Amino acid sequence: xxxxxxxxxxxGIGASATGEKLEAxxxxxxxxxxxxxxQIWLKVVGELPARxxxxxxxxxxxxxIYGPFLKGLAYAHTTQFVDEAGQRQTAVDMVNRVLINGDDxxxxxxxxxxxxxxxxxxxxx
Amino acid sequence: xxxxxxxIKRAGPERTTVWDRFSIRTKRVIWAWTFLALPILFYxxxxxxxxxxxxxxxxxxxxxxxxxxxxxxxNYQAMLADPVFWKVFQNTFAYLxxxxxxxxxxSFAIAYYLDRVRFMHGFxxxxxxxxxxxxxxxxxxxxxxxxxxxxxxxxNGFLSVFGLPQQTFLRSPDTALTSILMPAIWAGLGFxxxxxxxxxxxxxxxxxxxxxxxxLGEWAIFRKITLPLLKPxxxxxxxxxxxxxxxxxxxxxxxxxxxxxxxxxxxxxxxxMIYQTxxxxxxxxxxxxxxxxxxxxxxxxxxxxxxxxxxx
Numbered sequence: 001x002x003x004x005x006x007x008x009x010x011x012g013i014g015a016s017a018t019g020e021k022l023e024a025x026x027x028x029x030x031x032x033x034x035x036x037x038x039q040i041w042l043k044v045v046g047e048l049p050a051r052x053x054x055x056x057x058x059x060x061x062x063x064x065i066y067g068p069f070l071k072g073l074a075y076a077h078t079t080q081f082v083d084e085a086g087q088r089q090t091a092v093d094m095v096n097r098v099l100i101n102g103d104d105x106x107x108x109x110x111x112x113x114x115x116x117x118x119x120x121x122x123x124x125x
Numbered sequence: 126x127x128x129x130x131x132x133i134k135r136a137g138p139e140r141t142t143v144w145d146r147f148s149i150r151t152k153r154v155i156w157a158w159t160f161l162a163l164p165i166l167f168y169x170x171x172x173x174x175x176x177x178x179x180x181x182x183x184x185x186x187x188x189x190x191x192x193x194x195x196x197x198x199x200n201y202q203a204m205l206a207d208p209v210f211w212k213v214f215q216n217t218f219a220y221l222x223x224x225x226x227x228x229x230x231x232s233f234a235i236a237y238y239l240d241r242v243r244f245m246h247g248f249x250x251x252x253x254x255x256x257x258x259x260x261x262x263x264x265x266x267x268x269x270x271x272x273x274x275x276x277x278x279x280x281n282g283f284l285s286v287f288g289l290p291q292q293t294f295l296r297s298p299d300t301a302l303t304s305i306l307m308p309a310i311w312a313g314l315g316f317x318x319x320x321x322x323x324x325x326x327x328x329x330x331x332x333x334x335x336x337x338x339x340x341l342g343e344w345a346i347f348r349k350i351t352l353p354l355l356k357p358x359x360x361x362x363x364x365x366x367x368x369x370x371x372x373x374x375x376x377x378x379x380x381x382x383x384x385x386x387x388x389x390x391x392x393x394x395x396x397x398m399i400y401q402t403x404x405x406x407x408x409x410x411x412x413x414x415x416x417x418x419x420x421x422x423x424x425x426x427x428x429x430x431x432x433x434x435x436x437x
Contacts, residue, residue: 085405089384096388100298 006076008050042066048073082123090115176420182413189407200414209390210398210415217371217395219302220309221426224370228310228317229362235314236321237351250322254315261312265379268308269295272380295380298391305392309376313369317362324358325351360434364427371423372396395419 011032013025031037038049042060048069049055061067081087094112097103147155183200187193204210239249256264271279272294281291294304328351336346374396378385385401386393395415403412 083406085401092384092387093389096384100296100388 002075004072004076006078083119086119087116179413179416182410183417185410187409200411204414212390213393213395213398220370220373224306225367228366232314232317233321236318240322240325253318256312257315261375262379265376269380298389301392305376305380324355328354364430367426
């Protein structure tokens with residue numbers, strides 16, 4: 001299975017904003033989500049643009065640094081977190097079992113998958 | 126004269142209230158209870174009520190968002206079946222069983238000899254007390270750096286200067302718990318030394334003089350006079366430091382923040398597990414069940430110590 005990891009964030013306006021502040025917030029949001037702001041954000045901050053038209057320009061895709069990341073988005077998934085600390089712990093322990101205890105990587109991975117599934121199953125109930 | 130007799134007359138029969146009919150003794154009791162009511166209400170509200178509520182919560186599946194649902198003993202069953210819980214249980218007792226005797230022996234030795242030192246006595250005592258005043262978080266981070274591998278870690282730096290093998294300290298499950306325990310013992314030492322010195326000073330010097338006149342050796346004096354008369358101090362410190370080690374959290378959390386209680390749960394105490402269950406996984410019911418276990422352990426250990434060290 002071909003897969004890649006991606007996480008994302010969204011900007012929003014607080015529900016309690018009114019009047020002048022609401023207008024200013026709308027203006028700001030319109031700007032940060034505009035194609036040119038996204039291109040600047042990619043150049044300066046290094047986070048990938050949400051708009052495909054901005055992200056997948058020939059220039060960006062050919063870039064040696066973020067080109068591969070942009071191509072990877074086509075088959076990327078975002079991890080479903082039901083207990084972020086708990087799920088993170090399974091991954092930390094998985095690596096430590098191999099590095100410290102010298103466990104077989106495959107066995108350690110299987111163990112981690114089992115633990116993670118248990119966390120997800122418990123949350124689904 | 127006339128004014129005085131006037132006022133006496135006015136304060137006569139018609140001013141007698143219920144309050145006046147109580148005897149002084151009863152009034153005193155009423156006042157005492159009025160003042161006592163404040164701390165009782167306070168403790169009832171912020172200590173005892175939440176304690177009892179925790180017992181109820183431990184029987185529910187409360188997750189902060191949805192209303193609590195009664196699940197019987199499911200939380201306790203999950204806990205007993207969880208290998209991490211048993212590992213944590215074992216760690217908690219390791220902190221207690223290594224920490225308490227070691228810290229008491231060290232602090233007693235320091236107090237016993239410091240008591241005889243006259244030269245810069247106050248200064249030396251202040252040096253021992255200083256770590257007790259320091260924030261556990263700051264101390265945890267400094268020790269964490271001490272324990273790092275060579276370019277950063279002072280301790281491994283020393284070892285390499287003398288050509289000794291490098292130690293893993295916090296990075297191996299075998300040494301991590303001891304590495305965390307050492308600064309924890311060191312931090313509490315100042316307090317215990319001060320209490321021991323106070324206990325030693327409270328023993329009348331005439332006892333020692335009489336013993337020496339009767340020709341008792343130093344070891345006999347130590348065993349027959351110092352230790353028995355120091356018993357109340359020792360009881361206090363044993364109970365106090367046991368509770369401290371059973372509740373250890375700050376040092377562990379600050380020295381292992383990347384993998385709290387790690388590596389591989391080798392340093393995780395019960396309090397840290399409760400904290401993670403409640404405030405990272407939001408399983409309030411399960412966390413309450415763990416709290417009930419901690420409460421029971423603290424209660425049993427304290428009562429056992431009071432019983433073992435009781436006056437005969």
